[in-house]
Amino acid sequence: MAAVAPGSGASREEEGTGGDAATPQPPAPTSAPGACLSRLPLARVKALVKADPDVTLAGQEAIFILARAVELFVETIAKDAYCCAQQGKRKTLQRRDLDNAIEAADEFAFLEGQQR
Amino acid sequence: MAERPEDLNLPNAVITRIIKEALPDGVNISKEARSAISRAASVFVLYATSCANNFAMKGKRKTLNASDVLSAMEELEFQRFVTPLKEALEAYRREQKGKKEASEQKKKDKDKKTDSEEQG
Numbered sequence: 001m002a003a004v005a006p007g008s009g010a011s012r013e014e015e016g017t018g019g020d021a022a023t024p025q026p027p028a029p030t031s032a033p034g035a036c037l038s039r040l041p042l043a044r045v046k047a048l049v050k051a052d053p054d055v056t057l058a059g060q061e062a063i064f065i066l067a068r069a070v071e072l073f074v075e076t077i078a079k080d081a082y083c084c085a086q087q088g089k090r091k092t093l094q095r096r097d098l099d100n101a102i103e104a105a106d107e108f109a110f111l112e113g114q115q116r
Numbered sequence: 117m118a119e120r121p122e123d124l125n126l127p128n129a130v131i132t133r134i135i136k137e138a139l140p141d142g143v144n145i146s147k148e149a150r151s152a153i154s155r156a157a158s159v160f161v162l163y164a165t166s167c168a169n170n171f172a173m174k175g176k177r178k179t180l181n182a183s184d185v186l187s188a189m190e191e192l193e194f195q196r197f198v199t200p201l202k203e204a205l206e207a208y209r210r211e212q213k214g215k216k217e218a219s220e221q222k223k224k225d226k227d228k229k230t231d232s233e234e235q236g
Contacts, residue, residue, distance in 0.1 A: 039130050048124050048161040049180070055169050058180040061205065062168065065185045066161060068204045072197045073160050074131060074153060075138035081149065082139050093135075093145040098152050107193040110163050111156050 040067040077101060077108065125154050164188050 042060075045067045049058045078093070080101035085093050102108040131154045135145055145153075165180070167188035172180050182205055189197045 039134065040126055041130075044124065044126055045161060048158060049165045051124060052162060052165050052169065054173075055165060055180060056178040058165075059182065061182040061208065062180040062185050064208050065182045065201055065205055066164060066168075068201055069164060069185065069189060069194070069197055070126070070157050070161055071134055072200060073194070074134045074157055076196075077153060077156060078135040078138045078145075081153075082143060085143075091143050093139075093143065093149045095146065095148040095152055098149050098156075102156075110192075111159060 040070060042067055045070065080105060080108075124158060126157055128154060131157060164192065167191055 042063050046058065046063050049055055049063060049066065077098070081093050081097040084097035084100040084104075085091070088097070090097075102111045128150070132145070132150055135150065135153060136143075139145075164185065165188075168180050168184040171184040171187045171191075172178070175184075177184075186198055186201060189195065189201065
């Protein structure tokens with residue numbers, strides 16, 4: 001049986017952006033048959049999809065594809081940010097690397113202004 | 117208790133794992149950066165959903181389907197995701213089909229067993 005991902009100590013994000021209280025998140029078990037296809041819990045993705053008032057229903061395939069797309073997105077943005085860190089000769093990705101990566105790519109324009 | 121969409125973050129552990137696997141060994145990520153990526157991922161879902169929903173509405177459908185999401189990826193300039201997503205979708209459909217067949221087979225076997233038990 002695969003172990004549940006430990007969330008202690010790592011799940012509290014004291015970001016302090018706009019004074020919003022971070023909702024404590026229970027560590028979501030990600031071990032499931034077929035997890036090789038998608039690591040993100042589909043239920044969470046579905047919750048985000050349903051948060052859109054214009055969305056009536058979403059098929060299971062759509063949720064799955066979105067989850068996979070998010071994974072690709074995270075990989076892409078992490079790699080872009082890493083390029084920025086490398087230029088600064090650092091081995092730790094910082095927030096500013098992410099900001100630079102967002103500014104540099106047109107497709108990340110929708111993220112600008114979201115992070116503050 | 118109203119939850120804003122931005123509060124629905126994806127699990128940090130999974131986000132962290134995806135980031136680490138995308139980067140070379142020995143590279144770390146600050147908590148701030150990881151948190152920012154997590155929020156960006158949530159925003160991405162909302163943004164992609166909204167765009168996909170437009171395609172669904174154009175098609176006069178009320179249910180978002182996979183092709184709506186794929187169309188949204190192209191629309192949002194994430195064409196590079198389309199091919200891997202199509203492959204993932206194929207694999208997912210095969211798996212779902214396999215699961216369905218397996219559970220149908222199980223049911224058949226169970227019925228057979230029940231029948232033979234009743235006879236015995």
